[in-house]
Structures are given as structure tokens and as C-alpha cells.
Amino acid sequence: MKTSPFYKCWLGVAILCYACTVQAQQLLVPQANRHKDEPFLQRYSIRYSVDPVGVLKKVGADRNGRIQVLAESGLLTTQGGAFLNPGRLVPDRLIPYMDNMSVADFLILQKQFVYLDEKAVFSNSWAGTLHVPHPLPAASLMAAGRAFHFMVSDGRSLAFTDESQTLWRGSSPEPILAIKYESERDLFWILSSQTLFTFAPAEKRLHVVFRGKDFTAIDWLPGSTDIVLGTEDGYLRVDRSTGEQIGGIRRDLPVNRIHLVKAVNGSLWFGSPKGAFMLRGDGGFDYYYGKRWIPDNEVMDIAAGPEGSVLLLTRQGLGQICFKKMTLHEKALFLEDQVRSRHIRFGINSILQDMEPGDVSTGSLYSASNDGLWTAMYLASQAFRYAVTAEPEALQNCRESLEAMERLYTIHPLPGFPARTFERVSQLRNQESKWEWHSGTHSEWNWRGTTSSDEVIGHVFGLGVLAEVVDEADLRQTAIGLIEQLMDHIVANDFYLVGKDGQPTTWGKWNPDYVNGLPPMVGDRKLNSSNIVAMLQTAYRFTGKEIYRQKAYWLMKEQGYLKNLMRPMNAIGRAGEGSDPLAILLSESWNHSDDQMYFAGYWGLYRYAFHDSLRVKFRQAILDHWKFEKPERQATLNMFALLADPETDASDALWVLREHPLDFIRWNVANSHRNDLRFLEENPRNQTTETVLPPAERPVLRNNKNLFILDETRQNGTSEYSAADIWLLPYWMGRYLGLITPPH
Structure with a gap:
């Protein structure tokens, strides 16, 4: 990090002066609004694949935690x-005797496996003494009653038997789909596609309780008086005492075609051809679809698994849904490891790519346009982390990220110009690239120009946060130096970012001719005005150079930038007929990348406002914008709103931090088919549904994407996003602002 001795001396004084003002501006959320970081249940999946073995029929687990699957x-x-290391389903060789048995069904009785074959119901538990003969050679279904009595069926015939004799035989006029036992009244419930029967051992006869059509499955929650019947088009409830239907058929389900209904761990689960829920x-549903959760989407069985997990058996394997108690801090440490172990390339926060589907050990890191x-967002997260924990690891992460960002400015000869990225020449030879690359100051390295405004505002945000909250003189010196170089470049070039060709980059434009040349309703006019004022305020705050303050006031007062940035969001929309092509392009749809740029700039706009009257105005602009963003429940943007108003409701951010999956792999997901969602007509914000889906059910998306995206069909588990900017930034920012308490 090369800096002249004179500059170091001057900058050291500026840093000391600024340090005296930091504590006075420290924002803390009021005590009553702080979130106590208590454990919650974090969901994750362990998947088991299988070689072709025919149809997978049933799954269960015993008191020892042993899982068995019945296959053809x-x-x-x-x-x-x-987690993230799939296992396999293999032949069970533990009891060799079982290889000779033609098991047609099994169940869990007193937390032990009980099996059904063509001759008997039997078990390897209870010292192997359980052996109940039955008279149905093609038996395929069973249920256990009192005192080791069993009801078995071959799909038509029924036999009620104990270990000494068959106590009753009968048949159903329709194929039997399921048998369930109710211990409270000593009743067997028998389901066909059109009829629900009961069998009372004391009476030894079938009794019709309820008739309908297209029944598929049956179960009920312990202690409930309602039976739940799955159908080909939703589910219905029947009172167990009266046999009367309760209400209508419920069809607002993720998938209406129900294969299974299972009461597991105190909750009702449903299996379908398109996942489980x-x-x-x-009254809503947690939906499990796609390889984030299960090997494929046709669910064959559902059962309780070890340690409170739920087993979802599919045609191509098993998904074990696990629930682990975890605090937000523990989740943060887990995701810190995710970032450091496989997302850091030359200090750059990168995407893991070219994976074998779901296998993070096979991925590679490449350069990317942003x-x-x-990296600036990761730098900010680690700066906040260090500010609240003083952990040496966080400080080292800051140092390495800052080195990477500094190199973006030094890998070429253009003063104050930040490259998008850099890469070894030998690496570029081995991969195709549509980008324009330039030779670096070192012959082994290339760099990419065409840097955008989103890069620039990200740099100023991340470097500004580091300069403010990290009490390390050398890091502050470097960060402030980079801010100064960047802003000197922009000011000297008449508020343009000028690339290697001597021309402004496509989007690096804050000049009044460009900004005010856009119609008032075009978002870039408001955005670029807001961003450049924030950047100039940040540069002035840390360097004290008067030119930055003068230029900011000139833009705000004489060029209308204050009016531009204060324009309410409800006045932003599509350019009118006859507008130039650029204005039409910039306003044809809501740009969620712009939202991230706005909010990244709000840190410098509000926190470093020149005086309180400006800060009041900026607060108004920020909170006006947040009203439009709130439906997306975006955690990072929620934190920036909290910056402007400590009383802001931050429950959405906390919801996202809890609900986001530990798995950041970009799996294919689908939600457009769901019947439980309320879809909206086409609208300018591209909001697809009335409420945003939980993070665990939608594609993994960065903070510059529309969180109302329902489907992802192109990834299939071949890349993994870094948690650094998606999750760690809002978490550590929330810790710094006082929203989230430290671990206890």
C-alpha cells in the first residue's frame, strides 16, 4: 500500500479529528426495540440418493435413529x-436374516420396526418374540392395534389377527388405500377412494362413516377430533365422533393433488407430485420443493426421523429435513465459515461456479462483473463485525478485502479509476470471456474496465463504513485514500467516470447535463443525484477537502440535485411518449439494482449530512423510499431504513435472517403453480404475489434482485452464492445499529 510520508502525516491528523466525532454519531436502536438473540429452529436438509432399485415405498426410523426404506x-x-454432503441409500445388511424375507410393509410400533410379509407380522425387537401369522399371502398394508393385534390387507381382503389366531376376516367393496388405528376408542379406520370405514374389534364388523370421491390419504393430529382426508383436489376434514364433514374442501394449497397425509412431530404434512408441505x-404452509430439500419432487412417503427430523421419501431418494436450535450469532459464524472456505478469490467476494449439482467441493472461483x-459489501459486513466484537479474524478479513479493493485502483495506470475486477492472464486463456480485458501494470494480470455506478457507490459505502467504525489507523488511511482518489477522479472529469478510452463509462455519469437531461419521472435522475451527493459528503467527512462540500452544494442548489433526490418515489415511473430511447430504456421496469444503489448511498447521505436541516430532508427521502420497498421484506434495505429512523419496524429483517436457508446453492425452484399464493396482475414493480415468499422457498437472490421472483429453472445446483453480502451484511449491520443483541 504505497502512500507518500506527507500524505500519511496529513491523513493521520484527519483520522484523529474524525475519530472524535464518531462516538457522538453512534446510532443505537432504543432498548425496547432491540431483538434478544434467542435460539430458533433452523431448517436444513440432508439428501440421500439411490441407485435404481425399483419403486421406493416407505420410510421410517426407530428409537436408535436407524432409518430404513422399503423398496421393491x-x-x-x-x-x-x-448437510451439503449427500449420502446414499444402500441395501440394509445389518440383520442377514432379513435378506430372505419378502417385506411388503412396515410400521413403527413403540419406536421399533415391525414388518409384514406374505405369512406374518414380525419384528426383530422384543427379543424377536413378535410373530403374528395372518391368512393373506398378498398382504401389503397393516396397522397395529392394542396388545399386538394387527389389521392387515391385500388391498381388498382384511384380516384382524393376534399371535394365536385370525379373529376376523372381511373385505371392502373398493380397493383399500390406507389403514389407521385410533387408540382412544380402539378403532381401525380404513380408507378407500370413495368410503371411510371403521372397524371396532369388539364388534368385528365394518361400519361406513363417510362417503365422497377421489380420496387418497388419511391421518389426524394426536388429540384432535378431526380426521384429515387427502383427495385428488385438496383435503377435507371429518369429525371423528359424528362422521360429519367440517367445512368445505380446502384447495388453497401449494399443490392440490394430495398423495399423502401424515401427522409428524405434532404437525400435518402433505405429500404430492410436486413436493411436500x-x-x-x-393456516399457511411451509413448502419443500426442489433439490434444496429433496432428491426429486414426487413424494412417496413421510415419516418422523431421528432427533425431531422429518423424512421425505421420493422416487429418487430421501430428504431428511432437520431442525437445529441456533441463534442468529451461531448462524452468522456458520456462514462466516461458508464465505472464507469457498468464496474468497484474491480477497474478492466471489460466486462458486461450475459445480457438479449440489457438490460444493467441485466448484471453482472466477472473476465476475461486479x-x-x-467485495465492498463484504468489507462493510466485516467492519461492522469488528466494531462490535473486536475479533482479530474480522480485522484480518477487513484487511484482505481492502487489499483486493485497493488493487482495483492500482492494477492499471488510470488515477482514481476502480476496475471492475482483475484476473491472471493465464486464467483468462483457459476460459471464454465476452468481456473486454486490458493489460495490467504487471504482465501476468489483466483488468476489466466499463465500471458502473453501482460499483462506485458500493466502494464509497464499504470504504466509508470501514473508515468510520474500524479503529485501525492504517486501514482507515488506506480506505480514506481510496475514497479521495475516486472522488478526485470524478470531480476532475466533470462528474464522469472516465475509462481507458478517455470516454465516460456507460453508467458512470453524474454530470448535470446527463442527469437533468432525463425526464423527472425517470429513476436515474433521482438516483444519480442522491448517490453523488452521498459520495461527496462521505469524501468531505473523511478528508475535510472543501472542494467536495462546494461541489455538493453546487449540485444541490444550482443544478437541482436536492430537488431531484427529494422527488417522492410515487412520482417515479415510465417516461412519457416521445421521450428519447435512453429515458424509455431506463424506465421500462422497476430496477432492483437501483434500489440497492439508493440504499447503499443512504449511509453517506444521512449519516454524513452537512447539517441537521439536510439530515431531516434526507431522512424523509429514505423513509419515503422504504415504504415502497417494505413489501419485499429485504433485510439489508430494512437496516438502512433503521439508520434513518431507529423506530423503524425491523421485524422483516429479523424474519429474513431467521428464515434464510443455510444452503446458498442456486437450486432450481418453482412456485408459479401454487394454489396457496395470491397472484397479482402485471405491475411496474414486477411484484408477482400479494406477499413475498419465505427465503427458504424462493431462489437464493442477492440484494439487487426482485425478491418476488417465483421460479428458477437455469441453475440446477451448479453454483453457490456467497452469504457475505446476502446475509452477513444485514446481520452485522443490525448488531452495529443495536437492533440485535450480542449472544448471551
């Missing part, structure tokens, strides 16, 4: 398997 070829069990206490932006 016999019994399987799990081998290996951990759990009924929540609020490397500088995402």
Missing part, C-alpha cells in the same frame, strides 16, 4: 450424509 428390491438404509399454526461491489 428390499430394505435399504442410509450411508453417510450430512407442512400446515403451520397460522466483483468490486460485492
